[in-house]
Amino acid sequence: MTYVIVHALAPIFVIMLLGFYAGKAKMVDNKNVSLLNIFVMDFALPAALFTATVQTPWAGIVGQSPLIVVLVLSMWAAYAAFYFLCIKVFHKSPEDAAVLTLTVALPNYAALGLPILGSVLGESSGTSLSVAVSIACGSVLMTPFCLLILEREKALAAGGEHKSSLAMLPVLMWRSVTKPIVWGPLLGVVLSALGIRMPELLLSTIKPLGLAATAAALFLTGLILSARQLKMNRAVVVASLTKLLIQPLIAWGLVLALGLHGQIAITAILMIALSAGFFGVVFGNRFGVSSPDAEAALLISSVLCIITLPLFISLTSGM
Numbered sequence: 255m256t257y258v259i260v261h262a263l264a265p266i267f268v269i270m271l272l273g274f275y276a277g278k279a280k281m282v283d284n285k286n287v288s289l290l291n292i293f294v295m296d297f298a299l300p301a302a303l304f305t306a307t308v309q310t311p312w313a314g315i316v317g318q319s320p321l322i323v324v325l326v327l328s329m330w331a332a333y334a335a336f337y338f339l340c341i342k343v344f345h346k347s348p349e350d351a352a353v354l355t356l357t358v359a360l361p362n363y364a365a366l367g368l369p370i371l372g373s374v375l376g377e378s379s380g381t382s383l384s385v386a387v388s389i390a391c392g393s394v395l396m397t398p399f400c401l402l403i404l405e406r407e408k409a410l411a412a413g414g415e416h417k418s419s420l421a422m423l424p425v426l427m428w429r430s431v432t433k434p435i436v437w438g439p440l441l442g443v444v445l446s447a448l449g450i451r452m453p454e455l456l457l458s459t460i461k462p463l464g465l466a467a468t469a470a471a472l473f474l475t476g477l478i479l480s481a482r483q484l485k486m487n488r489a490v491v492v493a494s495l496t497k498l499l500i501q502p503l504i505a506w507g508l509v510l511a512l513g514l515h516g517q518i519a520i521t522a523i524l525m526i527a528l529s530a531g532f533f534g535v536v537f538g539n540r541f542g543v544s545s546p547d548a549e550a551a552l553l554i555s556s557v558l559c560i561i562t563l564p565l566f567i568s569l570t571s572g573m
Contacts, residue, residue, distance in 0.1 A: 259370065259563050263529075266365055266556060269469055273476025284481040287474060291540050294470045300438030302364070302464035303393045307442025308452050310386045315446065318387045320514055324522035325391045328505040333359040333399060336496055344489045346547075349538070352403035353545040357534030357552055358493045359501070360396050363388040365468050366528045374524060374567055375517055384521045393439040397533060398427075401436065404541045405429045475532045475552070478539055484550045493530075493551035498562040502527040509573075520570045527566040529559035 277284030315322075336358050340351035361367075367385035368377075375381050431437055445452065505526040509519045530552045538545050 259560055261369070263366070263556060263560065266362075266472055269472040270476035270479070273473035273478075274480045275476075276473075277477045277480025282477055284477050287477055287539060290470070290474050290477070291536065294467065294474050294536060295540050296434045298463055298467035298470050300434035301460045302467035303389065303435070303439035304442045305457060305460060305464045306386045307390045307393075307439045308445050309457070310383060310390065310442075310446055312446045312449065314383045315387055315390070315443070318384060318518075320512060320518050321384060321387060321522050321525075322391055323512065324505055324508045324514070325388055325525060326395050327508055328501055328522075328526045329359045329392070329396050331504050332496060332501045333396070336493070339492065340489065346489070347407075348403050349407045349541065349543040350545050350547075352400045353534045353538035353543050354489065354493060354548040354551065355534070356396065356400040356537060357530045357532075357545075357548040358497045360392050360531045360533050361388075361497075361501075361526055361528035362531040362556075363392055363525060363528065364531070365472070367525060370524060370528065370563065371521060375520065380517070381521075384525070388525045390439055390443060392531070392533075393435070394443060397537070398431075398436055400534065400537055401429075401433060402427065404537065404543065408541060471532050471536055474539070475535050475549075478535060479549050479553070482544070482546050482549055484546060484553065486550065487547065489547045490550045490554065493547065494554045494558065497530050497551065497555045498527070498558055502562075502566055515573055519573045523566060523570050523573075524563075527559075527563055530555040 273282075276282040282290075333355050337351050337355040340346040340354055341348070344351075346354065363385060367388055368382065371381045371385060431440070502523055505523050509522055514522065532552060534548050535545070535552055537543075538548065
């Protein structure tokens with residue numbers, strides 16, 4: 255099992271290392287990555303998320319309702335609690351807190367979901383559906399929180415200080431929804447619910463763009479890391495512990511509370527037990543927010559999940 259996890263993590267580290275090397279060797283300007291960020295955030299990731307959600311049958315999404323409940327509540331609980339810690343205990347700015355919290359609360363479904371779940375439960379249409387639903391939950395129900403905070407702080411910095419956050423909410427929500435990273439997967443879910451099938455020609459046209467999403471995002475993450483000096487501190491330690499231990503235990507508690515068992519219970523816990531995703535770091539860079547702690551937490555959780563994932567796989571084996 256450790257080999258399977260290392261095998262799934264290897265591409266992540268290799269691609270991030272290539273981005274890191276490209277930045278350090280000055281092959282790519284690691285101080286100005288806006289063009290690559292636009293490609294990732296406005297084209298590649300939206301295309302990948304739209305393709306994943308629009309091809310997920312609505313009946314399948316409804317049938318995965320227990321999984322959705324556990325995933326969403328686990329992510330929301332971790333987001334709310336850790337954001338509070340970032341503001342009140344670690345005294346971070348709202349932008350930095352939003353980026354770090356999204357990194358912690360949103361697991362790396364896209365890169366690790368299918369390899370890990372397929373190795374534990376077997377590769378099937380059911381496991382693929384579970385991963386697609388997990389990606390949809392993260393993109394539609396998690397990323398808007400971070401976007402709202404980043405948009406609010408951007409508006410305040412631009413002179414919106416006389417308006418309350420509540421008064422700004424409609425405008426902020428509209429700005430968030432109009433981002434391709436949000437409306438892409440949201441549109442896919444709506445079309446799936448309406449039973450509208452996309453022409454195969456359209457899907458095959460955007461497929462190469464979607465396939466480039468994860469690699470481009472990981473390369474961009476490595477490029478961003480090459481311009482930083484990573485440091486350990488309390489926030490990074492707590493962030494890593496929250497992602498790798500506390501959040502999966504929250505999911506476990508929800509599974510027990512809902513009386514779930516079997517494949518759906520194992521899937522819910524293992525999806526949450528995955529290492530931190532790259533969305534937070536990429537989002538922050540797009541808004542000009544540097545969060546060294548988010549970058550450090552991403553790197554550390556990716557390494558340590560080699561230890562924690564086998565632990566949760568073993569603990570859930572009898573469910």
